[in-house]
Amino acid sequence: MSRAATSLFLLAALLFFFALGGHQLQGSTEARVAGIAMEMHLDNDWVTPRLFGEPFLEKPPLSLWLDAGAMRVFGVSPWAVRLASAVAGLLSVMLLYGMLRRFERPKMVAWTAGILLATMASYWSNVRGVGEDALLALGVATALLAFFQAQRAPTLGNSLLFVVGIAIATLSKGVLGLAMPGVVIFAYLLADNLMDKRLKIADWLRPGLLTMVGLIPLLIWLVILFQHGGAQAVKEVLLTNSVGRFSGSFVEAGHYEPFYYYLAKLPEAFLPWNILVYLGLWHFRKQLKANRYLLFFSLWIVAQFVMLTLASSKRTVYLMSMTPAAAVIAAEYASVLFERLKQYESGNGFVGRIARQRQTLAVGVLTLVIGSYLAAAQWALPHADKKLSFLPLSAEIQTLQTAGHQVALFEANERVGGATVFYTQQVLKGLDTEVQLRDFLAASPSHVVVMAGDSEPAAPLKVLKTMMVGRQAYYFVGY
Numbered sequence: 001m002s003r004a005a006t007s008l009f010l011l012a013a014l015l016f017f018f019a020l021g022g023h024q025l026q027g028s029t030e031a032r033v034a035g036i037a038m039e040m041h042l043d044n045d046w047v048t049p050r051l052f053g054e055p056f057l058e059k060p061p062l063s064l065w066l067d068a069g070a071m072r073v074f075g076v077s078p079w080a081v082r083l084a085s086a087v088a089g090l091l092s093v094m095l096l097y098g099m100l101r102r103f104e105r106p107k108m109v110a111w112t113a114g115i116l117l118a119t120m121a122s123y124w125s126n127v128r129g130v131g132e133d134a135l136l137a138l139g140v141a142t143a144l145l146a147f148f149q150a151q152r153a154p155t156l157g158n159s160l161l162f163v164v165g166i167a168i169a170t171l172s173k174g175v176l177g178l179a180m181p182g183v184v185i186f187a188y189l190l191a192d193n194l195m196d197k198r199l200k201i202a203d204w205l206r207p208g209l210l211t212m213v214g215l216i217p218l219l220i221w222l223v224i225l226f227q228h229g230g231a232q233a234v235k236e237v238l239l240t241n242s243v244g245r246f247s248g249s250f251v252e253a254g255h256y257e258p259f260y261y262y263l264a265k266l267p268e269a270f271l272p273w274n275i276l277v278y279l280g281l282w283h284f285r286k287q288l289k290a291n292r293y294l295l296f297f298s299l300w301i302v303a304q305f306v307m308l309t310l311a312s313s314k315r316t317v318y319l320m321s322m323t324p325a326a327a328v329i330a331a332e333y334a335s336v337l338f339e340r341l342k343q344y345e346s347g348n349g350f351v352g353r354i355a356r357q358r359q360t361l362a363v364g365v366l367t368l369v370i371g372s373y374l375a376a377a378q379w380a381l382p383h384a385d386k387k388l389s390f391l392p393l394s395a396e397i398q399t400l401q402t403a404g405h406q407v408a409l410f411e412a413n414e415r416v417g418g419a420t421v422f423y424t425q426q427v428l429k430g431l432d433t434e435v436q437l438r439d440f441l442a443a444s445p446s447h448v449v450v451m452a453g454d455s456e457p458a459a460p461l462k463v464l465k466t467m468m469v470g471r472q473a474y475y476f477v478g479y
Helices: 003-017 027-043 062-074 078-102 107-118 121-127 133-152 156-173 175-196 201-214 216-247 261-269 274-283 292-310 316-342 350-356 358-388 391-402 414-424 434-443
Strands: 406-410 429-431 447-453 462-469 472-478
Touching: 003 078, 003 107, 003 121, 003 358, 027 062, 027 078, 027 414, 062 078, 062 133, 062 156, 078 107, 078 121, 078 133, 078 316, 107 121, 107 316, 121 133, 121 261, 121 316, 133 156, 133 175, 133 201, 133 292, 133 316, 156 175, 156 201, 156 216, 175 201, 175 216, 175 292, 201 216, 261 274, 261 292, 261 316, 274 292, 274 316, 292 316, 316 350, 316 358, 350 358, 358 462, 391 406, 391 414, 391 447, 391 462, 391 472, 406 414, 429 434, 434 447
Parallel strands: 406 429, 406 447
Antiparallel strands: 447 472, 462 472
């Protein structure tokens, strides 16, 4: 690799892997996904993801396969189940750099785009967490960058790269993994054909046919899933958890927000470089007709934003697939600003001093941002374990089990269910009704139930111990 590529690789690796296992599972997504991966690791069922022993078919299992595989190779730890996301983030950064160089962009612009992507707060935090979103972003970026390069120079290599991207995206997030690159490709081809005033059939057919090839791995898994769980299991993956989330018919999924939700999130979507992104989109708006490169990355942001806005289920993490395009627009606009500052180098005023020291200032800002992330990884996130970690709760469960108690969870949500499976490496008994609760406790004086509540359980339940995770109280109760 060139010196620029090597330095980008080392900086991105430092950002994504430094103290990666220094804190415990935090948040509902990490706990849930780690728990499902642990069950896959324990029961050796690589077809049907399960949580608390029940099928959990919200998404295809690529991230779970990688997480469970990492636990088998490296042992059970938060670091192991975060490894796939961190590697996906590093690959995305280097892919963006490499493809921009193939697009004949200057080395500094490509390097800047890569480091801006690695240091976007939302991207950095999600790449360092357990989940499928980093893999989705990698798949979407791979497919879209390969598509645009194929528009310039259609080769077998570009076609294979596109197929790999579609396979990763759809095996990570199902229908959404198809829609995120698809909406951008549709918007770009439509704009390109309209501006050239002719229909380019081959340009439409090529990505369509390659997409069908890229869907083969997902289809293979769905066929095997059908053999294990029937049509209902396949329907749950493709319709209930995909179309249902978009249309709002899958009520249990939650995350319903008003149509302006993402507009309200725009000021923080690409921090700390968001101002470069938005000013860049505005600055380049008049060049889009003549510059297909800028048109493509602008449409990447706009088309995905519109699609996500139309969906009923909304979360800020869904914006992650837009971050590579945002990094490119920000890097291109930063290059414009640097060139403009050159005009003031001979000045004696404040602007002149800024212009002469622009490289030093840029390095200083970047160093401050990277240093802040490393400090957060080393101290802030581990400190948050004191309030957010389920490890003490899980350790108390294991202590009771060692003393001869049988422990069950009452009305456990995905967060506590996943975390306890991960840390105890076993599936605890789940109780869903008051009758089951009473029967379980009455069966033996050694039985203990863990239950969440806003207030202490009333008699005849006897509270043996109370533990806090965040603002939620968990009670260990018996008779």
